[in-house]
Amino acid sequence: MVSTSENKNYKVIGTRPIRHDGYDKVTGRAQYGADIKLPGMLIGAVLRSPYAHAKIKSIDTSEAEKMDGVFAVMTSKDLPRLGDVVRGNSEESGSEKHLSENVMAFDKVLYKGHVVAGVAAKDQNTAFEAVKKIKVDYEVLKPVINVDQAMAKDAPILHEDYTGDHLGKKVKNSNVAAHARHEVGDIDDGFKKSDLVVEKEVDMQTVHQGYIEPHSGTAVWDEEDRVKVWTSTQGSFSVRDSVSKVLDLDVSRVKVTPMEIGGGFGGKIPIYLEPIAAVLSKKTRRPVKAMMSRTDVFDATGPGPGGKVKVKIGIDSEGKILAAYADIRLEAGAYPEAFIEAAAKCVFSCYDVPSMKIDAYDVLVNKPSSAPYRAPASPQVAFATETVVDEICEIKGYDPIDFRLMNVAEKGTRTALGPKYRTIGLKECLEAAKNSNHWKSTLDSNPSPGKKRGRGIASGYWFNIGFKSSVNLSLNPDGKVALTEGSTDIGGSRASIAMQAAEVLGIAAEDVRPSVVDTDSIGITDVTGGSRTTYATGYAAYNAAHKLIEEIIEKAAIKWDISEDQIEYSDGIVKSKTDSELKMTLKEIADDPPGGPIVSSASVDLEEAGGGFAVHIADLEIDEETGKTDVINYTAIQDVGKAIHPSYVEGQMQGGAAQGIGWALNEEYFMNEDGVMLNSSYLDYRMPIALDLPMIDTIMVEVPSEEHPYGVRGVGEPPIVPPVPAIGNAINDALGLRLLSTPMKPSRITEALKRKK
Amino acid sequence: MAENKVKKVAVNTKINGEEMDILVDPYVSLLETLREVVGITGTKEGCNDGNCGACTVNLDGRIVDSCLVLGVEVEGKNIETVEGMATPDGLHPLQQAFLEEAALQCGICTPGFLVSAKALLDNEPDPSEERIRHWLAGNLCRCTGYDKIVKAVSKASKESK
Numbered sequence: 001m002v003s004t005s006e007n008k009n010y011k012v013i014g015t016r017p018i019r020h021d022g023y024d025k026v027t028g029r030a031q032y033g034a035d036i037k038l039p040g041m042l043i044g045a046v047l048r049s050p051y052a053h054a055k056i057k058s059i060d061t062s063e064a065e066k067m068d069g070v071f072a073v074m075t076s077k078d079l080p081r082l083g084d085v086v087r088g089n090s091e092e093s094g095s096e097k098h099l100s101e102n103v104m105a106f107d108k109v110l111y112k113g114h115v116v117a118g119v120a121a122k123d124q125n126t127a128f129e130a131v132k133k134i135k136v137d138y139e140v141l142k143p144v145i146n147v148d149q150a151m152a153k154d155a156p157i158l159h160e161d162y163t164g165d166h167l168g169k170k171v172k173n174s175n176v177a178a179h180a181r182h183e184v185g186d187i188d189d190g191f192k193k194s195d196l197v198v199e200k201e202v203d204m205q206t207v208h209q210g211y212i213e214p215h216s217g218t219a220v221w222d223e224e225d226r227v228k229v230w231t232s233t234q235g236s237f238s239v240r241d242s243v244s245k246v247l248d249l250d251v252s253r254v255k256v257t258p259m260e261i262g263g264g265f266g267g268k269i270p271i272y273l274e275p276i277a278a279v280l281s282k283k284t285r286r287p288v289k290a291m292m293s294r295t296d297v298f299d300a301t302g303p304g305p306g307g308k309v310k311v312k313i314g315i316d317s318e319g320k321i322l323a324a325y326a327d328i329r330l331e332a333g334a335y336p337e338a339f340i341e342a343a344a345k346c347v348f349s350c351y352d353v354p355s356m357k358i359d360a361y362d363v364l365v366n367k368p369s370s371a372p373y374r375a376p377a378s379p380q381v382a383f384a385t386e387t388v389v390d391e392i393c394e395i396k397g398y399d400p401i402d403f404r405l406m407n408v409a410e411k412g413t414r415t416a417l418g419p420k421y422r423t424i425g426l427k428e429c430l431e432a433a434k435n436s437n438h439w440k441s442t443l444d445s446n447p448s449p450g451k452k453r454g455r456g457i458a459s460g461y462w463f464n465i466g467f468k469s470s471v472n473l474s475l476n477p478d479g480k481v482a483l484t485e486g487s488t489d490i491g492g493s494r495a496s497i498a499m500q501a502a503e504v505l506g507i508a509a510e511d512v513r514p515s516v517v518d519t520d521s522i523g524i525t526d527v528t529g530g531s532r533t534t535y536a537t538g539y540a541a542y543n544a545a546h547k548l549i550e551e552i553i554e555k556a557a558i559k560w561d562i563s564e565d566q567i568e569y570s571d572g573i574v575k576s577k578t579d580s581e582l583k584m585t586l587k588e589i590a591d592d593p594p595g596g597p598i599v600s601s602a603s604v605d606l607e608e609a610g611g612g613f614a615v616h617i618a619d620l621e622i623d624e625e626t627g628k629t630d631v632i633n634y635t636a637i638q639d640v641g642k643a644i645h646p647s648y649v650e651g652q653m654q655g656g657a658a659q660g661i662g663w664a665l666n667e668e669y670f671m672n673e674d675g676v677m678l679n680s681s682y683l684d685y686r687m688p689i690a691l692d693l694p695m696i697d698t699i700m701v702e703v704p705s706e707e708h709p710y711g712v713r714g715v716g717e718p719p720i721v722p723p724v725p726a727i728g729n730a731i732n733d734a735l736g737l738r739l740l741s742t743p744m745k746p747s748r749i750t751e752a753l754k755r756k757k
Numbered sequence: 758m759a760e761n762k763v764k765k766v767a768v769n770t771k772i773n774g775e776e777m778d779i780l781v782d783p784y785v786s787l788l789e790t791l792r793e794v795v796g797i798t799g800t801k802e803g804c805n806d807g808n809c810g811a812c813t814v815n816l817d818g819r820i821v822d823s824c825l826v827l828g829v830e831v832e833g834k835n836i837e838t839v840e841g842m843a844t845p846d847g848l849h850p851l852q853q854a855f856l857e858e859a860a861l862q863c864g865i866c867t868p869g870f871l872v873s874a875k876a877l878l879d880n881e882p883d884p885s886e887e888r889i890r891h892w893l894a895g896n897l898c899r900c901t902g903y904d905k906i907v908k909a910v911s912k913a914s915k916e917s918k
Binding site: 016018019021022023025026027028029030031032034035037124125209210211212213214260261262263264265293294490491492645647648650651652654655656657658659681682683687688689690691693695696 | 782784785789792796797798799800801802803804805806808809811838839840842843848852855856857858859861862863864865866867868871886889890891893894895896897898899900901902903904905906907
């Protein structure tokens with residue numbers, strides 16, 4: 001670990017306690033989305049469109065309704081038709097109308113797998129049989145499945161009623177939902193003065209987050225028109241918000257209880273089955289649970305946007321970047337939002353660029369509506385930028401780390417969207433990379449006949465969101481603390497949040513017991529996403545712990561009948577500053593405190609957490625005959641601000657790297673021209689398995705964030721950004737080939753080698 | 758519908774050492790049988806087509822994807838699931854090692870990994886990293902990159918010696 005902060009002598013932070021929810025998760029006791037069973041529960045199933053683009057002419061549900069064991073059938077006629085009101089909600093945006101249409105199609109299906117009807121039956125088998133009996137008459141339309149098709153003149157239009165925003169101009173009948181531009185300085189002048197200009201366009205295929213737990217939704221709609229929902233989600237409050245909108249209910253009528261969540265990576269922010277289960281419950285007055293198959297998950301959820309990104313960078317004769325231009329076209333899927341603002345923020349984020357211009361297009365295509373995927377849009381743009389930078393270094397003979405250091409973004413560097421960086425740690429990461437054993441080691445470029453090795457390096461950025469979080473604390477009579485929070489725990493956040501409260505209170509991590517509770521039991525808390533949870537909910541826990549100490553001191557003052565300013569608290573002991581007789585442990589003060597139990601709560605609404613940077617080094621061995629690529633060494637370096645629980649920070653770095661390696665080498669939505677995904681199973685959508693990967697070495701660099709009392713930065717997202725370009729650059733090092741499309745799979749490598757010969 | 762009326766089959770089987778008689782629809786998988794009929798939900802569904810390993814159970818000493826086995830096929834067999842790993846005296850060394858090494862993030866794949874890894878260590882007390890990776894190739898994890906899982910299995914193998 002590399003640390004720039006002075007040693008603060010933390011007692012809890014930086015240690016590696018066993019996570020509080022760990023025992024339930026290694027014994028099979030933990031209850032995930034599909035594990036819930038309620039008395040009298042029915043099973044829901046949905047009918048999905050076989051077509052990627054079609055008008056719904058009619059739906060006949062009569063045969064399904066007649067079946068034994070079928071209790072209710074629904075279509076979009078059972079949902080309120082919502083207006084086109086813009087919603088703004090953490091990582092999501094869009095309209096209520098689109099939110100609702102994505103749950104169940106009204107007039108048109110926009111992707112293969114789009115839901116058109118739902119059934120509640122006595123068991124799963126009956127529900128599936130009933131769904132097959134629903135007849136839908138479609139008028140099939142031509143789909144558009146990539147940005148080129150969607151942006152072509154005379155392209156079939158997904159949303160005839162939608163008004164796009166093209167540089168402030170309102171535009172109808174276009175698949176470009178938005179065209180945004182960001183400009184800093186004069187790029188024409190910058191390129192004119194440049195000694196070398198390099199331009200590349202990359203083509204990224206659509207990918208999926210690939211969480212192992214499929215989506216599910218369970219609901220009860222009671223006689224008072226209150227809806228209870230149990231689901232696996234990254235944000236119980238965003239589910240409450242979305243469900244209440246789709247069902248046109250006040251938010252207080254919806255209560256969401258988050259189950260344990262089996263992975264999300266951004267893909268478990270949207271809602272899918274929850275409102276359908278709710279409507280089916282309204283029709284039957286029984287609990288209804290609906291679950292997706294793996295194919296449903298691929299066909300109708302996720303994906304991370306594919307698209308094309310062109311980047312042009314000009315440098316002067318000394319190697320300083322003078323100008324940069326990006327043209328970013330990303331697939332929104334069926335409804336707007338391809339994270340183009342994030343793309344613009346990230347594309348040149350690692351460099352100090354005096355003049356830049358970014359054109360970004362949010363492009364509608366007949367694929368499932370894109371969901372955030374770990375640093376949404378940043379890997380796509382980093383592939384282009386980091387490939388161009390590597391090519392500049394290759395042409396000019398610059399060391400790739402020295403070139404990046406020469407042009408490094410640091411505190412005070414102006415970013416593409418205007419604000420200047422506060423303290424960031426990219427420079428420290430690059431220096432740590434330069435000093436790493438990996439970078440200093442030599443690689444045998446030709447280890448055996450037919451095998452070539454190469455090394456690549458790339459950097460990446462995610463801005464880390466802030467937003468709202470709430471935490472409650474309660475001091476138990478045994479002197480231990482119960483902590484309730486609203487952040488669903490996707491990978492150890494109960495521990496990282498509880499540890500911050502424990503640090504303030506000076507007690508062991510195990511003595512703060514965290515619980516993730518339902519939306520009626522805690523203040524509003526935004527999604528577990530955007531790398532915000534340990535930062536923002538941790539900050540709320542920090543504040544709540546300080547308030548708890550104030551409460552403890554107040555109660556001690558009453559008990560001892562002295563003034564509060566004569567009392568101090570540290571490490572679980574409250575005592576008088578002057579009278580050594582007056583001293584109580586937490587257990588003693590918690591036993592019958594004057595004026596009632598000792599509790600506290602705190603909420604925050606934070607700005608971004610300073611931004612996180614990662615630098616990755618990849619060594620590959622490539623078989624020239626088969627094109628098979630093995631990752632043989634891999635090092636992930638990242639500015640983590642302050643690692644609260646270092647094991648889970650390393651885990652984020654390793655997991656993000658592994659997903660990025662899969663994205664680089666194997667993963668893609670392989671679609672036919674009708675817009676049907678042909679590889680919608682784990683067998684054919686090939687995610688990395690244990691045998692595909694080496695140990696992923698981690699170097700945590702700690703440059704504390706200015707925005708958090710312990711210096712926490714988000715750590716979850718930066719590590720998925722560098723792998724694609726790092727691997728592309730390593731392939732170029734090994735074979736002298738620039739592959740500009742993902743995945744860089746064996747067939748692409750062998751074809752490119754043939755062309756080269 | 759009359760043509761769908763299929764009679765349930767009585768099955769006598771042993772799950773985590775407990776002998777039981779259950780009634781199973783002949784088309785239902787062992788995974789669904791465990792979760793819906795027996796009512797133990799530690800065995801997870803990730804894909805229902807034998808490609809993720811989240812539903813791995815031990816069937817008479819062999820690990821299988823329980824989504825690819827029918828409930829009616831387990832007559833007279835011995836099934837071990839994640840629920841059978843810990844004893845009243847404490848966790849299995851693999852479970853303890855997974856906790857200490859932070860070998861889980863979301864935890865949905867963890868039961869399958871634990872059951873798979875236990876079958877490995879039952880037969881090979883000191884597997885190499887390569888052997889562990891090969892053995893666990895049928896279990897998908899999307900969170901960890903496998904690094905800490907491999908280390909936890911290796912640690913448990915050393916500590917249970």
